[in-house]
Amino acid sequence: MKIAALAGGVGAARVLSGLIEIIHPEELTIIVNTGDDFKWMGLYICPDLDTISYTLAGIANPETGWGLRDDTFRLLDRLSQLGCDTWFKLGDCDLATHIYRTHHLGEGFGLTAITRKICDALQIRAPILPMTDGSVPTIVRTDEGDLPFQEYFVRRKCTPRVTGFTFTAIEQAQPAPGVLESLQAANAILICPSNPFISIAPILAVPGIRDALRSSSARVVAVTPIIAGQAVKGPAARMLEQMGEEVSAVSVARMYQDFLDEFVLDCRDHELSPRIASLGMDVRLAATLMETREQKVQLARTIYESLI
């Protein structure tokens, strides 16, 4: 069995940490959104890559879902005293990752190679790949103008009204080494329960990736990030509403219609099942909210049944 997964941050990390409990981690290749990446104080920060790797290594902060467990913020406090903007909360231990990554980028290593080094040090056995080694920063178009993603998401707390998205220079981006290969080799492809606009869409926009999904003979399965008209985490529901879409799993399924074989819908939304099926895909009902480890593993089992 070879599974490739397209992943954003916290929601994806939860599903994937369940999945590696029931499969051999080496069977899973995780392709991660890097549109949220940004530079801060000269340091190159990859929030989704770090959330996935910290979670799979079992060292993520369980309360926030991002950052490291029991981290401290002394360096950031000091930078604040030096007059720096410190709205992005980076812990002392977390910053080691960013210094490490930035240093090795400066030495000429690619993001894929650096991510592999970090994952090796964290003893993560499932390969984690950035979607591209290039820089393709997501810009959120809003009624207050264009905002770099973290500016919209963290600093402005998703308050400006969204009118669209730009994935800067994505047409020139190349899939990172191993990305197309893992999609081509996969028996099954999982679209994690991540924000379709800002986590999955950037991955699909990297030239070659969406085509690889469309032409794949592997079973492609998505797990809903929307339950009962709400996002489990983050601004997905708000974005659907502001983009003039129905705030439901149907809209998400429609965004993946051209390549999806099966949609894992939350039980609470069972009445949407016929509408999603009418898009030409199978529908499976599951309890998709993961609050306990048991729920996580149970969902992973359901997903695994869909994939095989």
Place this chain on the structure above:
Amino acid sequence: MKIAALAGGVGAARVLSGLIEIIHPEELTIIVNTGDDFKWMGLYICPDLDTISYTLAGIANPETGWGLRDDTFRLLDRLSQLGCDTWFKLGDCDLATHIYRTHHLGEGFGLTAITRKICDALQIRAPILPMTDGSVPTIVRTDEGDLPFQEYFVRRKCTPRVTGFTFTAIEQAQPAPGVLESLQAANAILICPSNPFISIAPILAVPGIRDALRSSSARVVAVTPIIAGQAVKGPAARMLEQMGEEVSAVSVARMYQDFLDEFVLDCRDHELSPRIASLGMDVRLAATLMETREQKVQLARTIYESLI
């Protein structure tokens, strides 16, 4: 009164922190060695500048003399887990300074301007200037080959036998903005009790600085870094011995003979007084060891008397 001081690290920091207790800090301009500066994990580190500024701000680690009081080392521990060399001990709060500096260098600011920003944030009123905005890394020539200074000093703990020093690209270096001006405007110039080979010599080697001292009408006074044949801190005595020089204050006085008006010698070395006087300079005896605040201020008063 306008005083300019040439300074290395810990010894200089102690004398200067005494001096600003008895004069208006604005009367003192401190010109600091940057030959020890180095890059580590992409971060630009200026040990002497930081030791001076942390000490004058009252936040230096009182035990080591360098680094910050009550600092933690969580980031460094994490980098060690990622497989990085962590022989240079950088604390979490200390690293904020290096990230800040590196970021602003990357933005095109000069080291002088960045140092001013840091000192402003630390509310240090005495201007602190790097000797140059350029990069002039000190190389220690040893029987084991050429070693970058921190490699010799921290990693190898001064064990290789020294045969000489190279101040890389120093001939092309320019004094930092304000350096020659402060020397020209000074009524008095202080050579701090710093290592003559690796702290003071690099400053003097920046084109224009030694000439400014030679031609200055200001009184130029040096405080001995050698007491009773030993360095108070660091490898000065060992270097004198390995370079085939007499291990005493006389050798230091000789290195400054061409511009020095007065040498502050430790009382314990009073028998050297005639030999130093014969070099054509005044000699003043003082208790130069600074273990308590009282000793520091007492020495500062003696120095001040020499300077005026």
